[in-house]
Amino acid sequence: MKFDLLVKLKLRTCFLAVTCFLSFSAIQAQTKSVKGVVSADGEPMIGATIIVKGTSTGTQTDFDGNYTIKVKTGGVLVFKYIGFLSKEIVVGKSSTINVSLVEDTTNLDEIIVIGYGTQKKKEVTGAVVQVSNEAISKIGTADLGAALQGLIAGVNVTASSGAPGADSNILIRGLSSVTGNSSPLYVVDGIPFASDPKLSMSEIETIDVLKDAASASIYGTRGSGGVILITTKKGKVGQMKISANQYYGLQSITSGVPTVNVEESLYIRFLAAASQPNGTTYGNTWTPIEYDRYSLTNETYLQPKIENDYAPVQNYGLSISGGSKGLTYNVVGSFFSQDGTIINSGYDRANIRANTQFEKGNWKISTGLGFRIEEQSYAPWNIITTALKYQPYQSDIDPNADIIDNAGPGNSVETQNLSNTAALFKQTDKRNGERLDGSINAVYKISDHFNFTTRAGVSYNNDTRVRINPLFTAYDEDGNVIPQQTRSGVYNQSIRATSQTLENVIDYSQSFGDHNVKAVVAYSSEKYTYSTFAAQKFDLISNDVTVLNGATLDPSATSGTGWGQDRTNSLIGMIGRLQYNYKGKYLFSASIRRDGSSRFSKANRWGTFPSVTAGWNVSDENWFEPVKDIVSSLKFRAGLGTTGNQSFLDYSNAATIKLANDYVFGTEGDDNLALGATQEAFANKNVKWETSEQLNLGFDLSFLRNSFKLTGDFYQTNKKDMLMPLLLPPTTGASGGTNETVVLNVGDMENTGYEFALNYSHRGVESGFNWNLGGTFSQNTNVVSKMSGSNKIAFLPGSQVVLGVPNEDLVSVLAEGYEAGAFFVIKTDGIIRTEEELIEYQTIQPTARLGDLRYIDYNNDNTISNADRQYAGSGTPEFEIGLNMSFDYKGFDFYMQWYSAQGGEIINGTKAYAYKHGTHKDLVYQWTPQNPTSNIPTNRGRDHENYRGYTDFWIQDGSFIRLRTVNIGYTVPNEYFGDLNITKFRVFLAAQNPLTITEYDGYDPEVGNSNFSSRGIDKGNYPISSQFRIGIQLDF
Known part of the structure; x- marks a missing residue:
């Protein structure tokens, strides 16, 4: 119980x-x-x-x-x-x-644009790299090339100039042409552009770069320099979204050429006087003070006067996007403005682009309309070198004045040049441009496996340029007018260019179990027209009347000049491509393009450009599973492709004639002047396609759930039948300029290189701390493997080091066995310091004296001539490195990018020019009997052999390391904005080019040029500036 x-x-x-x-x-x-x-x-x-x-x-x-x-x-x-x-x-x-949520770094289904289609990143077999808008926006530049510098292995970007609005030079896997155009092809939403389309960074969604020939061969003749595929932003289904961004900054030049003061300048001139055999200077018996008695009262430095410190740069952007099911839109507008750091220069650009997408039934139609307005002001001609040679004891220049009194003695060379120098301060050179481009892309879904696409694009470009050389009057000490050596005048030019593109594409896609097949056939037609007219008149009546008719000429002078040109060229392409993969593991692709170009004669008009690639996703094999915790993915790639090149002037395959070459017709006493025509240029009907065959071997490797990613490529390019205009002898009667040349297939060239890209990404899901570290390495070796004919070396026009010297001073060459644009100069062996050394050297150069440079008689013929030139490197770096790092934590973000080019040489032409004119501070320490250990040759006047540009005395190491970008920002939490519908508010501080480490003592070690013959030759290039900016980003 x-x-x-x-x-x-x-x-x-x-x-x-x-x-x-x-x-x-x-x-x-x-x-x-x-x-x-x-x-x-x-x-x-x-x-x-x-x-x-x-x-x-x-x-x-x-x-x-x-x-x-x-x-x-x-x-x-x-x-x-x-x-x-x-x-x-x-x-x-x-x-x-x-x-x-945070992005999944293990995602391998990223879509890559490959030309005439897209492909999963995992299935790509070529050397293709994608860069997002997020990456390029961090750089904060209006130039696409500058935004890509250091981000992509194998893509070499150098600034052709630091001038506002100047394009960067982009070389993909080395030099692709010796005819002057090695730039890549730009394709915007499927429409090709002949040059940089000048989009604002806020218009761009992604950039895909086709680096290897196998990938680029789908574009045939246009793909020899690689292809940059730009996809612009499109609207997305959803509520309207508004984004705005703005930054404002200041720029400055951080380096320069050291020049002398008045006392140092007079000292150098006294030394020059004392060093002359007869004790005179420059052929005159006057000392500098006697020559110009005002020299001790002046203290003039033009370098600070031509520089515009703290020049502003600013950018404003606004985008509106949204849409509903079946119809989306995206509209982007931007304004960029940059004042130059050199006087009278600047660049303003306004862009607007509207993209729409319409879907209904089997149709998907996309349209794009872009409009751009530019205003670009160019710095006065040679203003940097003009400022370098200006003596500090000369009269000061008021940039706002039209006259100058008491300029000095009338028989002084410096005084006679003063009016020209002063006029440069008021010279204006302005270009205004408008560009309108539109495209429509219509896709019709024929069935589940077939699509038909028709795509049309039109662009219209109109440029006008007006350059005004102002009237300037200088009076000597006696009140006499000093003639203006560069005549005042007006130059007007108008350029109109159009392009039309039409493409029809049928694509097929189907899977048969584990077998996946894609195929594309397409037809492409492109037409380009170019028309220009220019006129020039001299002798302005007043600086207040600067129209063309405001210039009048001396009755005894020739009247103003005018000229024009019209050109048209067309391209037709037929394309086919087949892609196959088995389980996404074994990959194969083959393509062929047949192009016809109007630039060739009928016999050689068509070219065929095939390619084949293969890939193997090793990590998809069953036996790879045990190591996947460490090695996430591994893919091997191989490709072989051919591209073409037609980069030479239109109508080079036809002899042209020129009117207005009059002649006398009739018997004596009854003769009359008749209108005549002569052959103006010669042609080569046998010129044929320049072709590039490239082998590419690569791998893609990732570790630890793709946190580490490593990509490597090796390539070898064989370029055959290089196109090059060769100079004709005067006996042909060619009329001058480009007409003195004929285009020939002159030889072969090779590019070999390695590329590596490494990236580590860490996502702190719990901690909120995310960081990324990336690096690129590129090495390219270029060699001219064959030069046709008996001449195995050709000096390249435009490669003079010092301005105003004859063609005998050219330094860049095409030479068999050397890289294109190699420097060939006369080498030096120090200074002649003793009487014994002088006596020995005078057997080679009898006029030599103590303190002169000693040149090496390379061919031992007891004379110094062009035959003594030797190889001395080139302006192309041996390798390049890019490094970028970013992190973000609780609203704070930081981004930093470094870029380095190592191993290239620079010929310091600005230094040579300042030596030549006796204004470089080094000359204070020149060799004299009292300073016998100096390595600086004695100043003997501007025309002495000591200061010729074709020697290795001016060659310096062009290696540098540059901190390109630093960006620090903070994103304010959304809860602070309540009901204001602000989804993002970010403020940031940024710096561009704040630090450069180099041993080069010129303005800047990044010496690029649109023509490879001048690459690495510093002739007073517009210097690159440092920028410091503050800005905001705002989304609604």
Whole structure:
């Protein structure tokens, strides 16, 4: 009995305990409504999936990233979005759960644009690299080339000039042509552009670069320099989104050429006088003070006067996008303005682009319309070298004046040049341009496997340029007018260019079990027209009347000149491509393009450009599974492709004639002047396509769930039948300029190189600390393997080091066995310091004296001539390195990029020019009997052999390391804005080119040029500036 009671009490106790537990659990597990916002990098995510773990209950976010879901307390919500890491959160007491997702670095389904189609990154077999808008926006530049510098292995970018609006020079895998155009082809939304399309960075969604010939051969003759495929931003389904950005900054020149003051200048001239055999200077018996008695009262330095310190740079952007199912839109507008750091220079650009996409039934139609207005002001001609040679004891120049009194003695060379120098300060050279481009892309889905695409594009470009050389009057000390050596005048030019593109494409895609096949056939037609007219007149009547008719000429002078030119060229291409893969593991692609160009004669008009590539995703093999925790993916790639080149002037295959070469017709006494015509240029009907065959071997490797990624490529390019204009002898009667040349297939060239790109990405899902470290390495070796004919070396026009010297001073060459643009100079062997050295050297150069440079008689013929020139490197770097690092934490973000070019040489032409004119500070320490250990040759006047540009005395190491970009920002949390609908507000500070490490003592070691013959030759190039900016980014 007692036992039964005890048992009953225990059972009741257990029952009460269980009841209490179950009641508590029921309270805990009751269903409630949870809401929140799903975002990524502060942006709402449309269509993100939220699922209650272990159930079929789920929902998606709306246009603003909002969601609402019923879930039991203690349940687990799983947040998912394609391309991002999933996130699981246990539901607690709070009814609001906001989630931020991070990108999944293991995602290999990234879509790459490959030309006439797209492809999953995992299936790409060529050397193709994609750069996002996020990456290029961090650089903060209006120039596409500058934005890409150091980001892509194998893409060499050098600044042709630091001038506002100047394009960078882009070489993909080395020099692709010796005819002057090695630039890549630009393709914007499927439409090819002949040059940089000058888009604002806010218009661009992605940039895909086709580096190897196998990938670029789909563009045939246009792909020899590589291809840059630009995809512009498109609208997305959802509520209207407005984004705005703005920055303002200041620029300055951080380096220069050291020049002398008045005392040092007079000292150098006295030394020059003392060093002359007859004790005179420059052929005059006057000392500098006697020559110009005002020399001690002046203190003039023109370098600071031509520089514009703290020049402003600013950018404004606004975009509006959105749409509904079936119709989306994106409109981007921007304005960029940059004042030059050199006087009278600047660049303003306004861009607007509208993209729409319409889908209904089997049709998908996309349109794009872009409009650009530019105003570019160029710095006065040779203003940097003019400032370098200006003596500090000369009269000061007022940039706002039209006259100058007491300029000095009238028989002084410096005085006679003064009016020309002063006029440069008021010279204006302005270009205004408008460009309109439009495209339409219509895709019709024929069936589940076939699509038909027709694409048309038109662009219209109109440029006008006006250069005004102002009237300037200088009076000598006696009040006489000093003639202006460069005549005042007006130059007007108008250029109109149009392009038309039409393409029809049929693509096929189907899977047969594990076998996947894609095929493309296409037809492409392109037409380009170019028309220009220019006129020039001299002798302005006043600087207030600067129109063409405001210039009048001396009656005895020839009247103004005018000329024009019209050109047209066309291209037709037929394209085919087949792609195959088995389970995405074994990859194969083959393409062929047949191009016809109007630039060739009928016999050689057509060229055929095939390619084949293969790849193997090793990591997809079953036997690879044991190591996948360490090696996430491994792919090998191989490709062989051919591209063509037709980069020479239109009508070079036809002899041209010129009118207005009059002649006398008739017998003596009854003769008349008749209108005549002569052959102006010669032709080569046998000129044929220049072709490039390239082998590419590469791999893609990733570790630790793709946190580490390494890509490597080796390539070898064999260029055959190089096109090059060769100079004709005067006996041919060619009329001059480009007409003195004829285009020939002159030889072969090879490019060999290695490329590596390494990236590490860490996503701190729990800590919120994310960081990324990336690096690139590129090495390219170029060699001219064959020169046709008996002449194995050709000096390149335009490669003089010092301005105003004859063609005998050319230094860049095409020579068999050396890189294109190699420097061939006369080498030096120090200074002649002793009488013994002088006597020995005078057997080679009888006029030599103590303190002169000693040149090496390379061919031992006891004379110094061009035959003594030797190889001395080139302006092309041996290798390049790019390094970038970024991190973000709780709204703070930081980005830094370094770039380095190592091993290239620079010929310091600015230094040579300052030596030549006796203004470089080094000359204070020149060799004299009292300073016998100096390595600086004695100053003997501007025309002495000591200062000729074709020697190695001016060659310096051009290696440098540059901190290109630093960007620090903070994104304000959205909750601070309440109901203002602000989804992102970021403020930032940025610096561009704040630090350069180099041993080069010129303006800047980044010496590029649009013509490879002048690469590495510093002739007073517009210097690159440092920038410091502050800006904001705002999204609604």
